[in-house]
Every structure is written in structure tokens, then in C-alpha cells.
Amino acid sequence: MKQFIFLLILSLSVACETKEKPSFTLQGQIENPEHEYLLLLEESNIEKKETTFIDTLFLDEMGRFKAEFHIEPHFYRLIVNEKLSIPLVIDHGQNVQVRINSTDTKIEGSKDTDLLLNYEKFRASSLERLVKTIRRKITEENQKPNPNAKLIDSLGKLEIHNYDLHLEELNAFINSNMRNSLALYPSSIRWKGENNLAFYDSLVLELENANQNYKIIERLREKVTRLQQTSIGGTAPDIKMNTTEGNEKSLYALHDQYTLIEFWASWCGPCRRESPVLNELYLTYKDQGFNIYAVSLDDRERNWLHAIQKDQRTYTNVSSLEGFKTPAAYNYAVTALPMNFLIDKEGKIIAKDIHGEELISLVKELF
Structure with missing residues (x-):
């Protein structure tokens, strides 16, 4: 009996010591x-x-x-x-x-939290220096009695250019400070660009090789896969969303020679300033097989419809009014606006994230 009690106490002791x-x-x-x-x-x-x-x-x-x-x-x-x-x-x-x-x-x-906080501090500084200063100048000009349209257009192009520089700075910070850290996951919401796919893939591969198959790493791999699938040469996923009249309209139902898939929102300044360019392209080339499928990431119907009317967007306009929760935004890895994809009649992506004169020149060359 004493031996049984001793073994019971010993087994409980071992169990406590080996507790996970x-x-x-x-x-x-x-x-x-x-x-x-x-x-x-x-x-x-x-x-x-x-x-x-x-x-x-x-x-x-x-x-x-x-x-x-x-x-x-x-x-x-x-x-x-x-x-x-x-x-x-x-x-x-x-x-x-x-x-x-x-x-x-x-x-x-938590060194990973430290890295994330340092990243966010750097991101705020970079965004202020490169982008927000330009946005304030645009706002100031728009508030004048007689705004200079050419200056606003020039500043708008500079804003888009500087935002890309901002993303490049973030990638440089990640490369220097955040490799092999789970803090990459919150940074991935700003991963973008054809030229960065190999870089992003290498970041995820390092994490996969150094860690177990965590869900957070699976999310990163999914992000890279979506970026790869929607890169130039990939096939655009179909989109089925409601038009302004409430009727479902499929991207694949357009059957045009070339279609520009435009992700935009009423609150996006650069998107709104690009409306005249899109309107001109559509009116000039629609009879030759050019179309625009505009996906709004608005979440308020009134704002969406008002922007369409004010900007005279007469092409196909769709929205689920879910903001960035819109499934199409996720499938196309869209986390910032404006963003667009130009596809041919087979759905092959032939260009992406092109704006202004670059977009005009490309469409003109196609027709």
C-alpha cells in the first residue's frame, strides 16, 4: 500500500513537471x-x-x-x-x-512587437514627408476662389508617384530590420508591386523554413500567391457585383477587346481626379472594343452614386458597398487606391497600376 502511494505521488510529480x-x-x-x-x-x-x-x-x-x-x-x-x-x-x-x-x-x-512599433513610427514619418504634405497642398489649392486646375493635376500625379516612393521606403525598412519576424504580417497589407514579388516571396520562405506551419505564415503565403496570380501575365479572376441599378454584372460578361478594371472610391482624391482621363478614354475607344469595369470600395451608396453622377462616369459601375471588405478587392490584393488592371478579351492581365499619360498612351497604342 505504501509503495502504491509512493508511485502515485511520483507519477503526479512527473506529470506536473512535464506539463506543457x-x-x-x-x-x-x-x-x-x-x-x-x-x-x-x-x-x-x-x-x-x-x-x-x-x-x-x-x-x-x-x-x-x-x-x-x-x-x-x-x-x-x-x-x-x-x-x-x-x-x-x-x-x-x-x-x-x-x-x-x-x-x-x-x-x-516581445521583439516582434518592438519591430512593428518601429515600423509604424517610420511609416508615419515617411507618409507625412512624401504624401501628406502634397495632399495638404492640393486641399489648400482646392479651397481657393479660383483653383489652378493644372497645378492640382500636377500635384495629384506627384501624390501617386510619392506614394510609390513611400512603399519603396517601407520595403527597404522591412529588408533591413524585419526579416524572419512575424511582424511582417501586419506590414503585408501594404505589399504591392510587380518588381517586389521575388522579395516578398523570399521573406515568406524564410519564415516558412524557420517556423512551424503557423496560420499567420499561411496568411502571408496566401498574400504572395494572390499578388502573383494578379501580376502581369496572370488571369484576372471574375467579378460578379451589382450595378447602380441593383443588377448583377459579371466582368467576364463584357467580352470586349480590352477592359480596364478600376478599383476606386468616392473618398479617394487621386481616383476622382483621374475621372476625366477615364471618361475620355471610354468615349474615344468604346466603339472599338474598350470598356471600363469600375469597382467602388465605398460603403455608403449615397456617396458612391453622387460621385458617379458628378464625375460623369458612364461606363460599368459596380459595388457591394463593403469598403475594403469587398471580395474582389481581396482577390485582386487591393489594399490601397487607386489601383487598376488592364485585361484582354481572354482575361489576361497585360498591364496594372498605370495612370494618367501612361494609361492614355497604352490604350492609344492598343487601338
């Missing part, structure tokens, strides 16, 4: 919290804006919390209150500590 270690730990303290709890969400799909509830973290009387998780590394968001949420990229084995007071938020224990 948590994937990561999350702890911290909130000064003067508004609620008695925090919410932890998984950013399941950043392009579709899908989140998954993970857990409720209750605070003690001192505002402290601690929780162990046996889940995959991923991109998470800690919801503190209606105004404050904290992005966290947590890898296996990390002990993440969060301290929040009235003036500051400190996060320690």
Missing part, C-alpha cells in the same frame, strides 16, 4: 482602468478586417493582470477601452509585459 509550457505569457498593469477587464483579439485576417475573440483578462484591485496562453504565435490586439487598443505580435516563448499610465504605454518582452 505556455506558448506565451501576457501580463501587466493598467493605471486607473476604465473597465475591470481587457479583451485579447486575434487579427485573423487584416485585409478582410476579421478578428477572433481570444480571451477576457480580468484586472485585480491594483489594475494588474496575468495570463498564460497555449495558442499559436500571431498578431493580436489588446483592447483596453473604446479609445485605446495595443497591437501585439507575439512569438513562441515570449513573456510580454504591458504597462499603461495616463501619459505612456510601455511594452516589453
Whole structure:
């Protein structure tokens, strides 16, 4: 009997010692919290804006919390209150500590979160320097009694050009600082460009070789695959969406020699400024087999219809009024506007992301 008890105690001891270690730990303290709890969400799909509830973290009387998780590394968001949420990229084995007071938020224990925060800081600086300064000049000119149309057009082209430079700076930052980090996932929402496909593929391949088959890495591989499928030479996926009259219209039902698939929105300044170019191209070449299939990423019907009428967009206009949650935007890996794809009658993509004079010259050459 004594031997049985001894073996039972020994087996329980071994079981305790071999208990699975948590994937990561999350702890911290909130000064003067508004609620008695925090919410932890998984950013399941950043392009579709899908989140998954993970857990409720209750605070003690001192505002402290601690929780162990046996889940995959991923991109998470800690919801503190209606105004404050904290992005966290947590890898296996990390002990993440969060301290929040009235003036500051400190996060320690996650190098991947540090990388993401540094990336976001750099991104904000780059966007301000290259893009927002131009946008303010356009706004200032538009507010004058007699706006200079040529100046606005010139600034609009510069805005599009500078946004591409901004994305190049982000890629350079990623290459220098973020390789083999799960923080690549939140950065991937701005992955774009024919010339960057090999670079993005190499980033994902490094993660795949160094880690288990995490969902977050699968998302990155899916993103690269969609970019590859919608690159020049690829076949454009069909789109079926409702027109302004509420009737479903398929992209493949157009059967034109060439069709420009245009992703736009009423709130997108560069998109709206390109309306005259699109109208001219359509009116000039529609009888020769040129069409435009305009996919709006608006989420308010009134704004969408008003913009169509004001800009005199007489070609095919469709929208699901879901914003960037629009399935076509996901299938075409569209995360920024304006964006377009020029396809031939077989649906082959022959050009993409071309605007202004470059677009005019290409269509003229085709006809």
C-alpha cells in the first residue's frame, strides 16, 4: 500500500513537471482602468478586417493582470477601452509585459512587437514627408476662389508617384530590420508591386523554413500567391457585383477587346481626379472594343452614386458597398487606391497600376 502511494505521488510529480509550457505569457498593469477587464483579439485576417475573440483578462484591485496562453504565435490586439487598443505580435516563448499610465504605454518582452512599433513610427514619418504634405497642398489649392486646375493635376500625379516612393521606403525598412519576424504580417497589407514579388516571396520562405506551419505564415503565403496570380501575365479572376441599378454584372460578361478594371472610391482624391482621363478614354475607344469595369470600395451608396453622377462616369459601375471588405478587392490584393488592371478579351492581365499619360498612351497604342 505504501509503495502504491509512493508511485502515485511520483507519477503526479512527473506529470506536473512535464506539463506543457505556455506558448506565451501576457501580463501587466493598467493605471486607473476604465473597465475591470481587457479583451485579447486575434487579427485573423487584416485585409478582410476579421478578428477572433481570444480571451477576457480580468484586472485585480491594483489594475494588474496575468495570463498564460497555449495558442499559436500571431498578431493580436489588446483592447483596453473604446479609445485605446495595443497591437501585439507575439512569438513562441515570449513573456510580454504591458504597462499603461495616463501619459505612456510601455511594452516589453516581445521583439516582434518592438519591430512593428518601429515600423509604424517610420511609416508615419515617411507618409507625412512624401504624401501628406502634397495632399495638404492640393486641399489648400482646392479651397481657393479660383483653383489652378493644372497645378492640382500636377500635384495629384506627384501624390501617386510619392506614394510609390513611400512603399519603396517601407520595403527597404522591412529588408533591413524585419526579416524572419512575424511582424511582417501586419506590414503585408501594404505589399504591392510587380518588381517586389521575388522579395516578398523570399521573406515568406524564410519564415516558412524557420517556423512551424503557423496560420499567420499561411496568411502571408496566401498574400504572395494572390499578388502573383494578379501580376502581369496572370488571369484576372471574375467579378460578379451589382450595378447602380441593383443588377448583377459579371466582368467576364463584357467580352470586349480590352477592359480596364478600376478599383476606386468616392473618398479617394487621386481616383476622382483621374475621372476625366477615364471618361475620355471610354468615349474615344468604346466603339472599338474598350470598356471600363469600375469597382467602388465605398460603403455608403449615397456617396458612391453622387460621385458617379458628378464625375460623369458612364461606363460599368459596380459595388457591394463593403469598403475594403469587398471580395474582389481581396482577390485582386487591393489594399490601397487607386489601383487598376488592364485585361484582354481572354482575361489576361497585360498591364496594372498605370495612370494618367501612361494609361492614355497604352490604350492609344492598343487601338
